[in-house]
Amino acid sequence: MDKKLPRIFRNDIDKEIHNNRKVYYVKSEGDDFTFSTRKEKKENFDRNSKVQEKLNAIFKPGRHSFNVGVEIVTASKTYDTKIAGKVRDCLITLDNDVIPLKDVLDIRVK
Numbered sequence: 001m002d003k004k005l006p007r008i009f010r011n012d013i014d015k016e017i018h019n020n021r022k023v024y025y026v027k028s029e030g031d032d033f034t035f036s037t038r039k040e041k042k043e044n045f046d047r048n049s050k051v052q053e054k055l056n057a058i059f060k061p062g063r064h065s066f067n068v069g070v071e072i073v074t075a076s077k078t079y080d081t082k083i084a085g086k087v088r089d090c091l092i093t094l095d096n097d098v099i100p101l102k103d104v105l106d107i108r109v110k
Contacts, residue, residue, distance in 0.1 A: 054107045055091075058083060066094060069110035074103045 058065050065083050072079040072091065081093040091099045 048101075051101065051104050051107060054109070055086065058107075058109065059086065071108040071110065072099060072104060073106040073108070074099065075105060076103075 058068055058070070065085065067082070069080075069082055072081070072083075072093075079093060079095075079097060079099065081095045081097065084092045084094050086092070089101045091101060091104070093099070
């Protein structure tokens with residue numbers, strides 16, 4: 001049991017690594033190939049990030065979210081209510097409405 005094992009080679013990394021920083025793909029439509037990047041979906045991501053920033057401001061520590069009047073705009077309806085809480089990917093209002101976050105277009109604090 002006193003047998004020594006060989007040492008493992010560990011290479012030093014002396015450069016900065018940028019794995020998967022940019023992703024490109026080729027989209028085929030018929031005989032036409034177009035070169036695309038993932039930036040096409042940026043508008044949808046920006047809308048979701050703005051909604052998340054507004055929710056983070058509402059739920060920040062030291063502030064009770066149920067005291068803040070908000071207007072939640074979705075594609076089908078506009079809710080004029082107060083937010084009771086956030087569970088997974090849904091908002092729950094004091095009026096017992098459950099609103100999925102993917103449907104929220106904008107949140108306006110009154």
